[in-house]
Amino acid sequence: MAPCFSRNPAQRFARHLAPSLSGLALALCLGSLIAAAGAQRPMIETATQAHPAAAFAFPASPDPWWKHAVVYEIYPRSFQDSNGDGIGDLNGITSRLDYLKTLGIDAMWISPMYPSPQVDFGYDISNYESVDPQYGTLADMDKLIAESKKRGLRICLDMVLNHTSDKHPWFIDAASSRTSPKHDWYVWNDGKSADAPGVTAYQKRFEHEGKVPPNNWVSGFGGSAWEWVPAVHQFYYHKFYKQQPDLNWDNPAVEKAMFGAMRFWLDRGVAGFRLDAIPTLFEDPQLRDERELGGVNAQGDPNLAGNYTDNLPKVHDVIRRMRAMVDSYPGDRVLIGETYLPNTAALDQWYGGEAHDELQLPMDMLVGFHGDHDKLTADSFRQHIVEVETQVHGSQPLLVFDNHDNVRAIDRYGDGTHNDQINKLLATVLFTTKATALMYYGEELGMTTTTPTHKEDVKDPIGITGWPQEKGRDGERTPMQWTPGPQAGFSTDPHTWLPVAPDYKTVNVQVESKEKGSELAWFEQMMALRRSNPALRSGTMTMLDTSNPDVLSYVRSTGTGPAVVIAMNFTAEPKTLSLDLSSAGVTGTSIKTLAADDASLLSIGTLKNVTLPPYASWVASVQ
Numbered sequence: 001m002a003p004c005f006s007r008n009p010a011q012r013f014a015r016h017l018a019p020s021l022s023g024l025a026l027a028l029c030l031g032s033l034i035a036a037a038g039a040q041r042p043m044i045e046t047a048t049q050a051h052p053a054a055a056f057a058f059p060a061s062p063d064p065w066w067k068h069a070v071v072y073e074i075y076p077r078s079f080q081d082s083n084g085d086g087i088g089d090l091n092g093i094t095s096r097l098d099y100l101k102t103l104g105i106d107a108m109w110i111s112p113m114y115p116s117p118q119v120d121f122g123y124d125i126s127n128y129e130s131v132d133p134q135y136g137t138l139a140d141m142d143k144l145i146a147e148s149k150k151r152g153l154r155i156c157l158d159m160v161l162n163h164t165s166d167k168h169p170w171f172i173d174a175a176s177s178r179t180s181p182k183h184d185w186y187v188w189n190d191g192k193s194a195d196a197p198g199v200t201a202y203q204k205r206f207e208h209e210g211k212v213p214p215n216n217w218v219s220g221f222g223g224s225a226w227e228w229v230p231a232v233h234q235f236y237y238h239k240f241y242k243q244q245p246d247l248n249w250d251n252p253a254v255e256k257a258m259f260g261a262m263r264f265w266l267d268r269g270v271a272g273f274r275l276d277a278i279p280t281l282f283e284d285p286q287l288r289d290e291r292e293l294g295g296v297n298a299q300g301d302p303n304l305a306g307n308y309t310d311n312l313p314k315v316h317d318v319i320r321r322m323r324a325m326v327d328s329y330p331g332d333r334v335l336i337g338e339t340y341l342p343n344t345a346a347l348d349q350w351y352g353g354e355a356h357d358e359l360q361l362p363m364d365m366l367v368g369f370h371g372d373h374d375k376l377t378a379d380s381f382r383q384h385i386v387e388v389e390t391q392v393h394g395s396q397p398l399l400v401f402d403n404h405d406n407v408r409a410i411d412r413y414g415d416g417t418h419n420d421q422i423n424k425l426l427a428t429v430l431f432t433t434k435a436t437a438l439m440y441y442g443e444e445l446g447m448t449t450t451t452p453t454h455k456e457d458v459k460d461p462i463g464i465t466g467w468p469q470e471k472g473r474d475g476e477r478t479p480m481q482w483t484p485g486p487q488a489g490f491s492t493d494p495h496t497w498l499p500v501a502p503d504y505k506t507v508n509v510q511v512e513s514k515e516k517g518s519e520l521a522w523f524e525q526m527m528a529l530r531r532s533n534p535a536l537r538s539g540t541m542t543m544l545d546t547s548n549p550d551v552l553s554y555v556r557s558t559g560t561g562p563a564v565v566i567a568m569n570f571t572a573e574p575k576t577l578s579l580d581l582s583s584a585g586v587t588g589t590s591i592k593t594l595a596a597d598d599a600s601l602l603s604i605g606t607l608k609n610v611t612l613p614p615y616a617s618w619v620a621s622v623q
């Protein structure tokens with residue numbers, strides 16, 4: 001296994017290679033715009049048929065809700081500030097629920113909002129059963145859950161199980177004495193003598209009291225993964241920042257406490273969890289050195305394989321018990337995993353393979369963050385999509401292109417000339433396969449990555465220690481762009497925690513909701529189609545024209561009623577194709593465009609010699 005971070009910022013976390021309008025007014029405005037758009041906006045013909053209000057008219061289905069869901073990641077610091085301090089908060093999210101409803105999502109994953117020293121912006125938790133005052137109160141969270149529920153929206157929380165903050169009372173206690181009852185809740189080691197044979201100059205950098213760390217493990221965030229605590233004359237292990245000590249999952253008390261924290265939130269009505277860095281719960285008991293891969297990473301540390309700190313088999317026992325616990329609650333609570341894995345076979349293990357008794361939705365990072373430097377090629381997308389659709393024992397794939405840790409997909413996959421079309425193409429993939437879809441705030445607007453240009457502006461610690469090779473993750477965490485007004489409607493405070501991206505005057509909800517053919521309109525249309533069209537909702541999927549290196553096409557069909565054909569041009573040149581649907585048992589000849597991001601495709605009535613403009617997406621019904 002390669003390190004957590006690759007040197008390519010675009011692959012930062014690809015571990016396998018290692019309001020001026022109030023929320024209500026805005027929703028009303030969007031709703032009426034969509035309703036009024038039928039005549040002027042032929043491209044969203046279907047979106048008008050499937051107005052968001054129709055979403056709940058869909059017949060009751062025996063499937064769990066998450067199977068057809070769109071989950072929307074909210075980085076609470078950056079979504080909406082309600083109290084004018086330049087930092088987003090829970091009441092801000094509540095004020096935007098009508099927007100989210102109109103957009104067409106089903107659930108939110110809210111990145112950590114628990115009390116935290118905020119070294120890793122919430123991923124260093126000091127109390128699992130409360131809310132950080134920066135973000136509000138427990139009562140605000142209860143209100144957010146209740147208001148979401150009223151709108152048919154679900155809330156999933158981020159659960160950080162691998163580590164706590166070093167300011168968590170457990171760790172403070174653990175680090176105070178070797179005899180503390182909490183000492184064994186973390187991973188401690190006496191270290192080895194700095195004079196021991198084989199100790200390298202690099203390891204000697206971390207020498208204390210004549211001891212060096214027990215092995216060569218490096219933190220994903222820079223430096224040794226071991227930190228010395230003079231009070232106990234021991235090192236503790238931290239996969240991430242030193243302020244994030246790893247919990248010792250070999251101690252049953254840890255599992256009990258963490259399951260207890262999950263129950264706390266399940267009892268309050270959350271729909272499930274996104275499990276942070278879940279493959280890293282266990283470490284090799286023998287603490288064997290990792291194999292050096294040669295070279296150093298952006299933090300100046302040796303590149304190491306991750307065989308002894310990542311994806312150890314024992315983690316699956318914990319996950320099976322966790323699944324049983326979560327399944328004891330009504331309402332199809334869901335476990336989503338942050339699972340950067342080397343291949344689909346490894347992903348299948350996270351579902352529990354044939355037994356289907358682990359995570360319902362481990363994230364597939366191979367389609368959205370695949371290893372060949374995010375090259376947008378029809379072949380690699382086809383291959384990865386087919387794999388995740390067919391090699392997970394019938395489990396439900398979860399596709400994701402964007403999150404708070406990686407350069408936004410529009411920048412990773414964009415060519416600089418056709419970014420708008422490319423973002424729509426990615427959305428077309430995201431919403432038209434059988435997979436559950438996970439998206440990140442602002443993706444629907446085409447928000448871009450705004451990486452700091454000066455080291456002194458960087459907030460993410462890895463961007464400070466890794467500068468200039470690693471500029472951190474601030475760029476993908478800039479405030480949500482709501483309006484062309486001050487601070488893009490995110491906050492009344494001109495000193496927002498991160499600067500608003502410079503394109504906010506055109507890339508924002510208010511402007512895009514009025515714009516025919518905007519990215520926002522496309523995302524809404526795709527989500528509405530996915531919800532309302534039976535073939536897109538639950539039809540089988542058959543790849544078409546499988547040796548075509550330029551165009552990705554497939555057909556979704558329920559066997560009865562119209563099928564849906566999807567074709568996307570993955571190149572900057574127009575491409576002409578003829579599609580034969582017989583392999584999918586689809587024989588209809590009446591073709592009707594449901595959605596196309598280019599006017600030339602609106603009136604296509606045939607599957608022969610269809611010319612797709614550069615990076616165009618075309619979705620049509622076949623009857």
Ligand code: GLC
Binds near residue numbers: 405
């Ligand atoms: C996950 C989170 C990332 C965080 C890390 C440590 O990868 O997505 O933001 O820094 O875990 O908790």
